[in-house]
Amino acid sequence: MTYDQPNTDAGGELYGYLVSFDSVDELLVGAETVRDAGYKDWDTHTPFVVHGLDAAMGVRPTILPYIVFLGGLTGTICGLLLQWYTNAFDYPFLISGKPIFSLPANIPVAFETTILFAAISALVGMLALNQLPQLYHPLHSNRMFKMATDDRFMISIEARDPLFDRSKTRQLLEALGGSEVEEVVG
Amino acid sequence: MSTSTVDTRVMLDNTTDDPTRRAPLVLNHNDFGFITDTVCGVVERKTPRAWYIAFAISLSLTGVLAVMVAYLVGVGIGVWGLQVPVAWGWAIVNFVFWVGIGHAGTLISAILFLLRQKWRTSINRFAEGMTIFAVACAGIFPGIHVGRIWVAYWLAPIPNQMQMWPNFRSPLLWDVFAVGTYATVSLLFWYMGMIPDLATLRDRATTKPRWLAYGLLSMGWRSSNRHWHRFEMAYLLLAALATPLVLSVHSVVSFDFAVSIIPGWHTTIFPPYFVAGAIFSGFAMVVTLVIPTRHFFHLEEIITLRHLENMSKIMLATGMMVGLAYSTEFFMAWYSGNHYEAFTFMNRAFGPYAWAYWIMVTCNVVVPQIFWFKKMRTNLVVMWIASILINVGMWFERFVIVVSSLSRDFLPTSWGYYRPSIVDILTFVGSFGLFFTLFLLFVRFLPIIGMAEVKGVMPAALHGEPGHGDYHGDITERSALRGGDR
Numbered sequence: 071m072t073y074d075q076p077n078t079d080a081g082g083e084l085y086g087y088l089v090s091f092d093s094v095d096e097l098l099v100g101a102e103t104v105r106d107a108g109y110k111d112w113d114t115h116t117p118f119v120v121h122g123l124d125a126a127m128g129v130r131p132t133i134l135p136y137i138v139f140l141g142g143l144t145g146t147i148c149g150l151l152l153q154w155y156t157n158a159f160d161y162p163f164l165i166s167g168k169p170i171f172s173l174p175a176n177i178p179v180a181f182e183t184t185i186l187f188a189a190i191s192a193l194v195g196m197l198a199l200n201q202l203p204q205l206y207h208p209l210h211s212n213r214m215f216k217m218a219t220d221d222r223f224m225i226s227i228e229a230r231d232p233l234f235d236r237s238k239t240r241q242l243l244e245a246l247g248g249s250e251v252e253e254v255v256g
Numbered sequence: 257m258s259t260s261t262v263d264t265r266v267m268l269d270n271t272t273d274d275p276t277r278r279a280p281l282v283l284n285h286n287d288f289g290f291i292t293d294t295v296c297g298v299v300e301r302k303t304p305r306a307w308y309i310a311f312a313i314s315l316s317l318t319g320v321l322a323v324m325v326a327y328l329v330g331v332g333i334g335v336w337g338l339q340v341p342v343a344w345g346w347a348i349v350n351f352v353f354w355v356g357i358g359h360a361g362t363l364i365s366a367i368l369f370l371l372r373q374k375w376r377t378s379i380n381r382f383a384e385g386m387t388i389f390a391v392a393c394a395g396i397f398p399g400i401h402v403g404r405i406w407v408a409y410w411l412a413p414i415p416n417q418m419q420m421w422p423n424f425r426s427p428l429l430w431d432v433f434a435v436g437t438y439a440t441v442s443l444l445f446w447y448m449g450m451i452p453d454l455a456t457l458r459d460r461a462t463t464k465p466r467w468l469a470y471g472l473l474s475m476g477w478r479s480s481n482r483h484w485h486r487f488e489m490a491y492l493l494l495a496a497l498a499t500p501l502v503l504s505v506h507s508v509v510s511f512d513f514a515v516s517i518i519p520g521w522h523t524t525i526f527p528p529y530f531v532a533g534a535i536f537s538g539f540a541m542v543v544t545l546v547i548p549t550r551h552f553f554h555l556e557e558i559i560t561l562r563h564l565e566n567m568s569k570i571m572l573a574t575g576m577m578v579g580l581a582y583s584t585e586f587f588m589a590w591y592s593g594n595h596y597e598a599f600t601f602m603n604r605a606f607g608p609y610a611w612a613y614w615i616m617v618t619c620n621v622v623v624p625q626i627f628w629f630k631k632m633r634t635n636l637v638v639m640w641i642a643s644i645l646i647n648v649g650m651w652f653e654r655f656v657i658v659v660s661s662l663s664r665d666f667l668p669t670s671w672g673y674y675r676p677s678i679v680d681i682l683t684f685v686g687s688f689g690l691f692f693t694l695f696l697l698f699v700r701f702l703p704i705i706g707m708a709e710v711k712g713v714m715p716a717a718l719h720g721e722p723g724h725g726d727y728h729g730d731i732t733e734r735s736a737l738r739g740g741d742r
Contacts, residue, residue, distance in 0.1 A: 073467045094717060114481040117288055117456070118712040119488050123481050132486045138493050156413055156421035168425050178430040178508055182437040185501045189441040189494055193448050196490035200483045203475035210478065216459035218479045219452065221288035221711075 082255050085208035086112075086228040087239060088215060091248040094120055097223035100246040101126040104225060107242060111231035115209075115218035134195050141191025142184045149183030150176060208256030214249070226254070270562045271634055281375055281713050283557040288711045291558065295453075295705045296460055298553045303700065306552070311696045317689020324683040325400055333403040335679045342662045342674035347401035348512075350684050352654040353537070354394035354691075355435065355509055356530075357647070359502055360538025361387025362442055365449070366498035369491075375566055377709040378559045381453075382549070383542050384446040385704070389694040390541070391439045393687045398431070427511035434508035441501055445494050451477050452487075453703035506530040513657065520600040520661035523588065529581035536574035536620070537650035543567050543643035547636050549699065558705055561634055568633040571646065575624030578653075582617065600661060608673055609660040612652050619649025 091097045094116075101114055105128045114123060123129075157163070158171035168175065197203070209215050209226065218224050225246070227239055243251045270279050282291070328335055338345045361383040368376040402408055411432045413421055422429050454474035461467035477483070507527035514526040543564065550559040589601040604613050623645045626632040633639070664671045698704065711717060 073461045073463060115479045116481060116484065117292075117479060118452075118708040118717065119484045120481070120717070124485055127481060129482060129485050132489050134486055134489045135493065138497075142497075152413060153424040157424050161419070161421055163423075165423060165425055175425045178427075178504070178511075179424055179433045181504060182430075182433040182501075185497050185504075186437040186440060189444055189497050192490045192493045192497070193444045196448070196486045197475070199486050200480075202477065202483070203472075205471065205476045207476060207478055210476070215478075219456040219459045219477075220292045 084229045084236075085254040085256050086226055086231075086234070087243055088209070088212055088224055088226045088252045088254050089243045089246065089248045089250075090214055090217065090222045090224040091246075092222070094223060096246070096248060097225070098122060098126045100225050100243075100248065103246060104227065104242070107233070109227055109231050109233055111228040111234075113226050115215070115224040115226065117219055117221060117223075120223070132199065134192070134199060137195040138188050138192045141195070142188035145184040145187025146180050148187070149180035152183075153179055208254050211256050212252060212254050214252055215254075269634070270560050271565050271630070279562055280715070281378065281560070281562075282710060283560055285557060286714060286716050288714070288716065291705075291707050291710050291714075292456060292460075294555065294558060295703055295707050296457060298555075298699065298704060299457060299701060300460070300462075304552075307696065307700060311693065314689050314692035314696060317686050318693050319686075319689070320682055321396075321686025321690055324679055324686055325396070327679065328400055328683070329405055333401070335677060337675050337677040337680055339672060339674070341665060341670050341672050342659055344401075344658050344662060345674060346655075346676050346680040346684060347397045349651065349654045349658050350687060351394050351397035351401075352509060352530075352658075353651045354390045354397070354687065356506065356534035356537045356650060356654075357541045358387045358390035358394060358438070358442070358538065359506060359531070359534035360542050361385070362438075362445070362498050362502040363535055363538065364542075365445060366495040366502065369495045370499060374713045375563055377706055377713050378563055379542065379546060379567075379705075380709070381446075381449065381706040382546060382704055383538075384442065384449070385698045385702070386542060386545060386695065387442050387538075388439070388446055389691050389698070390538075391435070391442065392694065393691050395435065395439065396687065396690075398435075427508065427515045430508045431512055434505045438501060438505045441494070441498055445498060448487075448490065448494065449706055449709070450703065451475060452479065452708040453706060455479065456707055457703060503531055506534040518661050518665055519594070519596040520604070520657070523585065525581060525584055525588070529578070529585075532574050532577035532581065533620075533650060533653060536571060536578055537647055539567050539571050539574065540643040540646035540650070543571070543639055544647065545695065547640045547643075549704070551636075553699075553704075555705065558710060564636070564639060565630075565633045568627045568639055571643070572624050572627035575620060575627075575646070579621040582621065596666060600664070603664055604656060604660045607660065607664065609656060609663070612656050613660070616649050616652040616656055619645045620653060623649070 089100075091100060097114060097116065097120065101123060104112055105126065114120075114127060116123065153176045154171050162170050164170065214222075215224065225243065225248075227234060227243065233239075240251050270283060273279070285291075336345060336347070361380075364376050364383040365380040368380075399405060399408055402411075407416075410416060410418075411422060411429070422432075451474055454470050455477035458467060458470035458474050461470055507530065510526035510530035513521035514523060516522060546559060546567075547564070550556055586601050586605075589597045592598075604610070623642050626638065626642060632642075659674050663674055
């Protein structure tokens, strides 16, 4: 018996429909059908990365690599500026006759700051693009949805999609041959 | 559901190589629910009594560490066995030892990911966790060895009362940045990979505190494919960033030595030699921890014999690299014609610290040779004992480098013989307490195997390939474009 999230909004507005499948293959066929029907506000939920699902859903490549690149570049510049400002500008001091500022001696720190800034951009960028953390979501109040992190593969279509129609959308999902189509409210 | 690549008979030995089929990575099962139940079961079952006993011992040792550090801070650095000429004793030996152990996690999660070594999925979470705990132990030693630890913030470029900045032309400062970055990036990588698995624990939670705790940690993850898409890209990018990072960290650690002029330290072989040694010791520590854990929590079907055999092969390969480095050092000491260098190496092998040198050679070069034999690579007792011997050897490697070089440098009048004090020894023992305390908490409360990743390499997750299910849509072409990531 699992713990159920308290759902104070039960009986609220319709969020959308949810249907689940046993296997990856059924999900992929279903995703292509929903994609080809022209829906935009819909999603699939899988316990792991399903390769080929991006194409079956028509997901466009993410801009995350550009964000990470900019993060890395910022790191390089900050690392170099920090070393130049502290050791060559604000308080220049001579050690063992080494140059006050020279790239070879300053590369290791600049390299580390590049990696640090890029890695933080990767995590923060990923979460921001996914709009996480989002601790409340109507889907979490559905009991079947808990299986999406275990071994079930699901498709959800949101009610706000312009093509959404209570009976037509239900028929489309029922025809895919998954579980019973559930209404998600909240 | 196709099960063509899995033998349906109950089996636990998957080390046979048959080129016509892929060796299964999960044995006897091809359903995702099995992975969820097994891995979550470790966290959800009642805490075993053995865990409490182990935790009590580890926590007491952590207490010993705390007392030793407090004593050091209160009385001063003289409580250690340090004396000129050996001013870098066990503190630096322990630091390099722990940082080295902390290299296997990122190697498994980043480098093996980029090389598409799918067997990594069963052990990467485990190794990443171990990395973070080892780096935490490592971080203590340089922090406390500065003596006046209340001014340790001088290491960071923070404005201070002297109105001076740290010297960025010193490898010791590079080290601060390298280890600091490594600790941060390892933590990010570990946490990010765990988000989907924390969501699984949230969805299986039976009590409100569990649901709240795992719910907050998993950030409301709802396994959406639009999220997975960015998640996977972030994972790939982090792996690509962590790979040069892991190679840089121990290189920078080796610069602490190589940039000085002490004979035995001042060599260009140090960066690759240190990195190979770090991976060697890191894998040994993973084996030391994984063999009892998999036995105790019955994970034999997920962390299979083949995984352990692969790790033995890596230990053999890196052990040989370390052996090559030892002989290259000796060759260069002779070939360079430098008398000080030649003396240092003769002194290492036949001087007052010869005992330490030969322990190192025996444990690091001779012991791994048993892994040439498959019987040894698949014998858990042999593997476990060898992994402990390797870590003993790797600790002695750092001891030999630090102490033997310093104790006899250019001037015979300043030679000395270093002995650790009881405080040195107890501090080191205490650091193991901290390591195991963190490790036991991890095993008890977090998913120790990356469930989402293991599920992704199971045969049932494959599709769009002849013989795998009935879907032959437009993904086949796309996966061919991506280099066939089956």
